[in-house]
Amino acid sequence: MGVADQVGRRLRELRLERELSLSELARRSGIGKGTISELESGQRNPTLETLYALTTALGAPLSAALEPPTARARISGSAVDAVLTERFQDATAVTEVFRVRIRAGTVQESAAHPPGTEEHLVVLSGTTCVGNASAPQEVGPGGHAHWAADVPHVYRAPSGDVEALLVVRYPLTDPAHREG
Amino acid sequence: MGVADQVGRRLRELRLERELSLSELARRSGIGKGTISELESGQRNPTLETLYALTTALGAPLSAALEPPTARARISGSAVDAVLTERFQDATAVTEVFRVRIRAGTVQESAAHPPGTEEHLVVLSGTTCVGNASAPQEVGPGGHAHWAADVPHVYRAPSGDVEALLVVRYPLTDPAHREG
DNA sequence: CGAGGTCGTTCCGTATACAGAACGTTCTGT
DNA sequence: ACAGAACGTTCTGTATACGGAACGACCTCG
Numbered sequence: 001m002g003v004a005d006q007v008g009r010r011l012r013e014l015r016l017e018r019e020l021s022l023s024e025l026a027r028r029s030g031i032g033k034g035t036i037s038e039l040e041s042g043q044r045n046p047t048l049e050t051l052y053a054l055t056t057a058l059g060a061p062l063s064a065a066l067e068p069p070t071a072r073a074r075i076s077g078s079a080v081d082a083v084l085t086e087r088f089q090d091a092t093a094v095t096e097v098f099r100v101r102i103r104a105g106t107v108q109e110s111a112a113h114p115p116g117t118e119e120h121l122v123v124l125s126g127t128t129c130v131g132n133a134s135a136p137q138e139v140g141p142g143g144h145a146h147w148a149a150d151v152p153h154v155y156r157a158p159s160g161d162v163e164a165l166l167v168v169r170y171p172l173t174d175p176a177h178r179e180g
Numbered sequence: 181m182g183v184a185d186q187v188g189r190r191l192r193e194l195r196l197e198r199e200l201s202l203s204e205l206a207r208r209s210g211i212g213k214g215t216i217s218e219l220e221s222g223q224r225n226p227t228l229e230t231l232y233a234l235t236t237a238l239g240a241p242l243s244a245a246l247e248p249p250t251a252r253a254r255i256s257g258s259a260v261d262a263v264l265t266e267r268f269q270d271a272t273a274v275t276e277v278f279r280v281r282i283r284a285g286t287v288q289e290s291a292a293h294p295p296g297t298e299e300h301l302v303v304l305s306g307t308t309c310v311g312n313a314s315a316p317q318e319v320g321p322g323g324h325a326h327w328a329a330d331v332p333h334v335y336r337a338p339s340g341d342v343e344a345l346l347v348v349r350y351p352l353t354d355p356a357h358r359e360g
Numbered sequence: 361c362g363a364g365g366t367c368g369t370t371c372c373g374t375a376t377a378c379a380g381a382a383c384g385t386t387c388t389g390t
Numbered sequence: 391a392c393a394g395a396a397c398g399t400t401c402t403g404t405a406t407a408c409g410g411a412a413c414g415a416c417c418t419c420g
Contacts, residue, residue, distance in 0.1 A: 003232045003242070022368060028271075032409040037369055044407065045227045047377080048246070052183045059270040062183070063243040085266050086277070090305050090343065093321065097266070097277065097345065118322050122300050122347050125270050141273065142298050142349050144326050163270070165277065167302050167345065169322050202398060212379040217399055224377065227407080 005042035010065050012040040014058045029057035079106030080155050082166060091172070098166040102128055102157040109133065109154050116171040117149040126162035130155050185222035187246050192220040194238045194245070209237035259286030260335050262346060271352070278346040282308055282337040289313065289334050296351040297329040306342035310335050
């Protein structure tokens with residue numbers, strides 16, 4: 001069928017991922033809920049402005065509505081979902097950037113990673129308590145935490161879902177690849 | 181102005197890159213040339229079907245028409261090259277992740293960004309001196325710096341090229357939806 | 361049991377995006 | 391000079407995307 005079906009389905013996915021009701025999205029975006037209802041079921045041919053209002057209210061770029069999500073490494077635990085968005089490697093270390101969501105009211109304990117592993121967290125929204133299992137730090141929106149990940153550490157969202165960026169850095173110990 | 185201007189400009193660019201006349205594109209896409217004319221000058225709010233017909237006739241994916249300028253942003257200064265790799269937006273803030281390189285021996289001064297802007301830097305390799313212009317911090321591989329970016333700040337690589345991740349967070353001052 | 365609050369869908373009047381015609385301009389070639 | 395054809399713009403009637411009202415279904419109260 002047409003492209004309208006795909007876009008409608010994609011918009012519904014984005015909305016449900018964020019656990020928003022159709023009425024709530026209508027309120028936030030300023031788009032009539034009848035419009036959204038018919039749009040999601042592929043019965044409409046939305047205008048650019050309508051798409052823009054919706055994706056903005058959903059906190060997504062316009063292109064998110066038009067393209068299926070790209071397949072990416074995904075790590076899901078009892079409390080944390082993490083999606084790899086970037087990976088950098090040089091002679092001494094690998095650095096991975098994850099987009100993570102910590103579910104409200106949950107705690108995830110992570111076993112020790114390889115020696116020398118470090119993690120940084122930058123919070124996008126919500127307040128979380130993360131870091132070394134024996135001395136976690138509380139961090140709010142825009143804040144940052146840093147801890148050694150070669151010992152047990154925790155992720156906790158005591159009061160509402162938390163969105164964040166997690167930067168994990170693993171040193172490379174293999175001497176065969178060292179630069180001179 | 182609106183998103184329609186940007187999309188119109190982008191469509192004109194795509195058409196000119198292919199050395200197609202407006203009339204020829206109208207013929208191939210089945211869209212009226214009056215429609216295309218007004219669309220390219222930002223006087224229209226195109227529907228999804230219209231955009232799809234045009235981008236298909238141009239041999240481009242739908243997203244090519246509406247990639248926001250920031251999605252391709254490459255910021256080059258006298259000492260710093262930055263490539264946007266990720267962008268996240270919610271109701272209260274926009275967060276952008278840049279891969280940056282600071283060239284050896286150089287200094288870049290950055291003017292103040294909008295009020296409330298913050299920056300985080302995680303160093304991948306090299307040692308840099310960054311942050312508030314009056315009190316920069318020295319950071320090595322795996323290290324982190326954080327500063328308010330709504331005042332003048334600097335990036336410096338005193339001893340060799342520096343690779344890093346820069347996280348920029350802009351608060352949205354008006355969470356209410358904008359007028360079209 | 362009803363009253364009042366959600367939810368998503370279907371309908372309707374109006375604003376507007378559309379196709380196509382008509383227009384002025386700038387090239388050709390004769 | 392004149393055709394004839396292309397170009398991009400402006401205009402006009404019609405199809406349709408829009409907001410909002412009305413609807414039935416589903417809650418949780420008292």
